Amino acid sequence: MEKIKVAINGYGNLGRAVELAVGRSADMELVAIFTRRDPADLETASGLAAPSSEMARWVGNIDVCINCGGSATDLRDQTPEASTLFNVVDTFDTHAAIPQHFAVVDQVARENDRLALISTGWDPGLFSLNRLIGESILPEGETYTFWGPGLSQGHSDALRRIEGVAAAVQYTIPNEGALDRIHAGEHLELTTREKHRRECWVVLADGADGDAIRETIVSMPNYFADYDTTVNFISQEEFDRDHTGMPHGGTVIRQGQTSEGTSQVISFKLALDSNPEFTGAVACATARAVARMAAEGQRGAITLFDVPPAKLSPEDPAQLRKRLL
Amino acid sequence: MEKIKVAINGYGNLGRAVELAVGRSADMELVAIFTRRDPADLETASGLAAPSSEMARWVGNIDVCINCGGSATDLRDQTPEASTLFNVVDTFDTHAAIPQHFAVVDQVARENDRLALISTGWDPGLFSLNRLIGESILPEGETYTFWGPGLSQGHSDALRRIEGVAAAVQYTIPNEGALDRIHAGEHLELTTREKHRRECWVVLADGADGDAIRETIVSMPNYFADYDTTVNFISQEEFDRDHTGMPHGGTVIRQGQTSEGTSQVISFKLALDSNPEFTGAVACATARAVARMAAEGQRGAITLFDVPPAKLSPEDPAQLRKRLL
DSSP states (O other): OOOEEEEEEOOSHHHHHHHHHHHTOTTEEEEEEEESSOGGGOOOTTOOOEEGGGGGGGTTSOSEEEEOOSSHHHHHHHHHHHHTTSOEEOOOOOGGGHHHHHHHHHHHHHHTTOEEEOSOSBTTBHHHHHHHHHHHHOSSEEEEEEEOSEEOHHHHHHHHTSTTEEEEEEEEEEOHHHHHHHHTTOOOOOOHHHHEEEEEEEEEOTTOOHHHHHHHHHTOTTTTTTSEEEEEEOOHHHHHHHSOSBOEEEEEEEEEEEETTEEEEEEEEEEESBHHHHHHHHHHHHHHHHHHHHHTTOOEEEOGGGSOGGGGSSSOHHHHHHHHO | OOOEEEEEEOOSHHHHHHHHHHHTOTTEEEEEEEESSOGGGOOOTTOOOEEGGGGGGGTTSOSEEEEOOSSHHHHHHHHHHHHTTSOEEEOOOOGGGHHHHHHHHHHHHHHTTOEEEOSOSBTTBHHHHHHHHHHHHOSSEEEEEEEOSEEOHHHHHHHHTSTTEEEEEEEEEEOHHHHHHHHTTOOOOOOHHHHEEEEEEEEEOTTOOHHHHHHHHHTOTTTTTTSEEEEEEOOHHHHHHHSOSBOEEEEEEEEEEEETTEEEEEEEEEEESBHHHHHHHHHHHHHHHHHHHHHTTOOEEEOGGGSOGGGGSSSOHHHHHHHHO
């Protein structure tokens, strides 16, 4: 069988992760990495690099292009643009803007006879899928999402913007006690402060005032003021040793009743050593499905909600039924 | 919008559970309950009851028929038979016989222009789906399935067949310590005895010899000999008070690496107060998908692996994207 020809558009953390994932997929082949930088300056693991301005030359030689733009702003343009040329996958994750992004991509993809799947990954992505399945099976109930333990990029950035902070990360820690009670079927109304706490690990710049910085952090509106926040000061050495990974994860729980007093709990949990590598792995499996669904004639924009799960696997459907059902 | 017209074929624990679930689904309507018994003797919650010998009279008035035969043996005939008349869902759960059942149903359904989804529920069903998704995203890794804490019907039956046992249930209890270690990314090779233990609650008949019965149980091949089995003797009163529910559940874990030393763990867990009611709820959501996919022209046999998840929900796809993605 011919391999699925994949392109990566944008080579940051996510692009590198997709490159890894495609490399581990025997049925897929990476044929191009597009970059807005000078390809000569780009060191990719695969050695591939082509200027994104020349993407149009690849039409007909790429089954699916995975857009790995570093921010939601990138993808807002990158996905419609790439959809004029290729079948596309993206990880667009600005939840509130998804309907708008979907509408734009859907129109462009239809006009250009392409299939484009937006917002894959884990949230949006696998978490969304579990919310959907949970609600569909248990229509009367409650869905809870907890994030972490994991590194929050936005909150870490907020710490680093404080004067006197040389380096910093923030971990979001779910309230495990609340999780256990929900798993046991208890219905909880939780405030923001009760759901998660925030743990900061900060390296101070020379001469910085730790007490003042701690106060700035814990009182920072939107980011930390509404949470129980702890601030730990550590050395740069300790920081480099223990805090350079990008772990993340979380739990989606659907708690419902099928009859009066009969509680049923479905939960889905991720514990990830590397957030970008996992997102890249999800994007790679999604790309496999998109290449196949496009080959079968599907067009326009879709999401993971529209993908028959068997399409995510390289294996023959009869084998899947025999081995996994 | 017109409601999806549902029939139930077979009225045991599962049939009753599907009746409950359809009753809680605003977009579905129960129109018939077929039984091999005398309908006059059948007390259904909805008041519906029709002889299964007259099923053919309902052709054209049922969008999907949920086969609720009490055993895999029933379904082996019931599903192909019903597939000559209706689109069908079943919960066929003899894992080893699934390929054969699929082949038979596929042929009958195609010949009769029907769509039939086999082996929905949670295992096979949601657990299978999570095995598939886990493998597709993390191709290098290991899948673990733990069952329980929950009541095992087969093992409870085995206890009840022992002379001197008046009543009995058996609960399968997963090794929580092993589960925690796997969640933490540790790779474990577990023997049968290490994965689960078996807890028996037994009411002795008058004059029965407890010690002899305990010995018979713990040494019973296939059922108990390979496990750490505890036997508790209780009164009939205690049994009736604490052991008449049908709780079950379990956990599917996919543990993989996306690069050397980078561990990623996906886990899916069910904690069910009522095994049949949950299976019925899954069958009901599955029936919604089958009615829609059949209306779109799909034919033959399928499984949950082939169902785009959005089809399981009564909600509009745009709403789903906005609210859940």
